[in-house]
Amino acid sequence: MVRPALTMASIAERTFIAIKPDGVQRGLVGEIIKRFEQKGFKLVAMKFMHASEDLLREHYIDLKDRPFYPGLVEYMHSGPVVAMVWEGLNVVKAGRVMLGETNPADSKPGTIRGDFCIQMSRNIIHGSNSVENAEIEINLWFTPDELVDYTCCEHEWI
Ligand code: UDP
Ligand code: MG
Numbered sequence: 001m002v003r004p005a006l007t008m009a010s011i012a013e014r015t016f017i018a019i020k021p022d023g024v025q026r027g028l029v030g031e032i033i034k035r036f037e038q039k040g041f042k043l044v045a046m047k048f049m050h051a052s053e054d055l056l057r058e059h060y061i062d063l064k065d066r067p068f069y070p071g072l073v074e075y076m077h078s079g080p081v082v083a084m085v086w087e088g089l090n091v092v093k094a095g096r097v098m099l100g101e102t103n104p105a106d107s108k109p110g111t112i113r114g115d116f117c118i119q120m121s122r123n124i125i126h127g128s129n130s131v132e133n134a135e136i137e138i139n140l141w142f143t144p145d146e147l148v149d150y151t152c153c154e155h156e157w158i
Contacts, residue, residue, distance in 0.1 A: 016137035021079035023124035040158035041088040095127045
């Protein structure tokens with residue numbers, strides 16, 4: 001069998017995905033996890049938690065001067081979230097494609113935001129927008145021992 005040459009660096013790319021409080025309230029946790037699993041990405045870490053305002057303020061620190069920042073932090077603090085780390089080839093970019101656009105109205109059917117929400121301030125899911133930011137967000141939300149090291153399945157099959 002001829003196996004494709006995959007480098008470990010690209011396979012091991014990671015992204016931070018969070019199901020926001022409205023996604024949890026609306027019962028979309030399973031649907032969202034299913035999409036990442038079925039795409040072929042590997043779950044590395046997951047926790048169900050009510051994030052502190054301090055954590056959320058830090059998570060969105062790049063947006064601190066935007067008028068919607070206080071409301072965004074309040075929204076994210078309004079209920080529990082599912083914080084996750086997913087791994088795989090080009091997972092940061094692919095994850096953003098799976099999410100759709102920031103504004104659900106611009107998101108195509110077939111994307112998570114395109115299929116399940118209507119307005120920007122209730123867009124049900126977060127995904128890192130660059131490999132660099134993914135690393136910052138993963139370190140913010142998880143301790144190193146919460147990132148689980150295991151063999152999921154042979155990468156060559158995906
Ligand atoms: N957001 C908002 N109003 C805006 C822009 C953004 O409420 O005009 C919220 C929205 O929930 C978005 C989050 O702020 O997901 C972070 O904004 P960003 O531009 O980083 O969008 P994302 O990366 O989530 O697509
Ligand atoms: Mg963003």
